Amino acid sequence: MTSDHPLCQPSARSDVPPFMVMDVMTAAARLEQAGRHVIHMEVGQPEAPAPATALAAARAALGGSGAALGYTESLGIPSLRRRIARHYEETYGFAVDPATVLVTTGSSGAFVLAFLALLEPGDRVALTAPAYPPYRHILTALGCEPVLIRTGPETRWALTPEALLAAHRETPLKAVLIASPANPTGTMMTEEALTRLVRTAEDAGIAVISDEIYHGLDYAFPATTARAVSGDTVVINSFSKYFCMTGWRVGWIVAPERLVRPMERLHQNLAISVPTLSQIAAEAAFEGRAELEAVKAGYARNRDILMKGLPACGLDRFLPVDGAFYLYADVSGFTPDSHAFARALLEEAGVAVTPGLDFDPVAGHRFVRFSYARAEADMVMAVDRIGRWLKGLG
Ligand SMILES: Cc1ncc(COP(=O)(O)O)c(C=O)c1O
Numbered sequence: 001m002t003s004d005h006p007l008c009q010p011s012a013r014s015d016v017p018p019f020m021v022m023d024v025m026t027a028a029a030r031l032e033q034a035g036r037h038v039i040h041m042e043v044g045q046p047e048a049p050a051p052a053t054a055l056a057a058a059r060a061a062l063g064g065s066g067a068a069l070g071y072t073e074s075l076g077i078p079s080l081r082r083r084i085a086r087h088y089e090e091t092y093g094f095a096v097d098p099a100t101v102l103v104t105t106g107s108s109g110a111f112v113l114a115f116l117a118l119l120e121p122g123d124r125v126a127l128t129a130p131a132y133p134p135y136r137h138i139l140t141a142l143g144c145e146p147v148l149i150r151t152g153p154e155t156r157w158a159l160t161p162e163a164l165l166a167a168h169r170e171t172p173l174k175a176v177l178i179a180s181p182a183n184p185t186g187t188m189m190t191e192e193a194l195t196r197l198v199r200t201a202e203d204a205g206i207a208v209i210s211d212e213i214y215h216g217l218d219y220a221f222p223a224t225t226a227r228a229v230s231g232d233t234v235v236i237n238s239f240s241k242y243f244c245m246t247g248w249r250v251g252w253i254v255a256p257e258r259l260v261r262p263m264e265r266l267h268q269n270l271a272i273s274v275p276t277l278s279q280i281a282a283e284a285a286f287e288g289r290a291e292l293e294a295v296k297a298g299y300a301r302n303r304d305i306l307m308k309g310l311p312a313c314g315l316d317r318f319l320p321v322d323g324a325f326y327l328y329a330d331v332s333g334f335t336p337d338s339h340a341f342a343r344a345l346l347e348e349a350g351v352a353v354t355p356g357l358d359f360d361p362v363a364g365h366r367f368v369r370f371s372y373a374r375a376e377a378d379m380v381m382a383v384d385r386i387g388r389w390l391k392g393l394g
Helices: 019-032 052-063 078-092 107-119 133-141 161-170 193-205 259-271 275-313 340-347 377-394
Strands: 103-104 124-129 144-149 173-179 207-211 233-238 251-254 328-330 366-371
Touching: 019 340, 052 259, 052 275, 078 103, 078 233, 078 251, 078 275, 103 107, 103 259, 107 133, 107 233, 124 133, 124 161, 133 144, 133 275, 144 161, 161 193, 173 193, 173 377, 275 328, 275 377, 340 366, 340 377
Parallel strands: 124 144, 124 173, 173 207, 207 233
Antiparallel strands: 103 251, 233 251, 328 366
16 A cells, blocks of 8 residues: 555544543643643542552552562452452442452443443443533444433433433433433432432333442532442442542442453453552552541532632532532523633633533533632632633623
């Protein structure tokens, strides 16, 4: 082949949209390089480092000969899998068999494994709109069909059993992916709502995958795990958010027993194992509770600052945020284009937020997402800057 007709062409399946928040981060970095001060409310990651217990365990592992840092079993270090299983006992009050726990490269790696183990190409998977964008992008790349079901403030952005069944009647669904607390809205399903949704899905023959990455970060009421409702669900979680370990890339799946071996075989081939140092640190992170609870208390204060401060600026169209560290505000009173709004807020006021189109290709142009996983002083300064900027617009 000549260079006019190169063989290495991008596949159709690789044509997934970018994750727009990354573009906002790039624009913010450019401003910072030019000497501007930017408050980062676009990034969905804790500012706090991993707990000291995790860092100490990693340092100790590096201090040895390094021999302990080879591959691990594909399913994960056995003591970490046991510790994750114990976490269910401690947090939700029921036992999980460590044999059904798989350690993954963040929840991102878990989605790929779960989707491959559970779905055939062409299978339809229900998601909410808005939702975390990679759900639909990973499904598309794997040849599955994301089915976006519109949600709104009237259901606190939650998928209802009725809406799920209506989509299923149109064309059968193979699975549904739920998240509570949710990104980008920060809302949660009550135990009753989640139970009803899981039971309805299973009765209709729809497999449930539950992304529980924001568990631990609940302010209004405790989050319910889908696993407590049914042992036939696939539950995905991560050390990235509550445990403040985004870059360590460790997550986990609790799977029905019959899916464990297929997932193990897939993981052996796709990744071999999760970085050993990260697994060692993750296990020790469970002992850093006091530090992690202090970080969570900081988010709760930030949440109060925004819930009081933004309405005082005129930004009052958002729901009380139950969990995670996000607030999803309707800015359509100011603009028909939240992307342009986010760009102007960044350039003119030095506050980076994420436009809603990332999360919802249809109605996202009306919304922006604020992340409050930052320092309290930043939140106070952000409210002040936003207030003055909006006054200037008016
Ligand atoms: C809802 C949700 N799920 C999954 C992820 C991926 O996280 P990780 O791969 O770091 O576990 C994120 C990251 O922001 C998220 O918001």
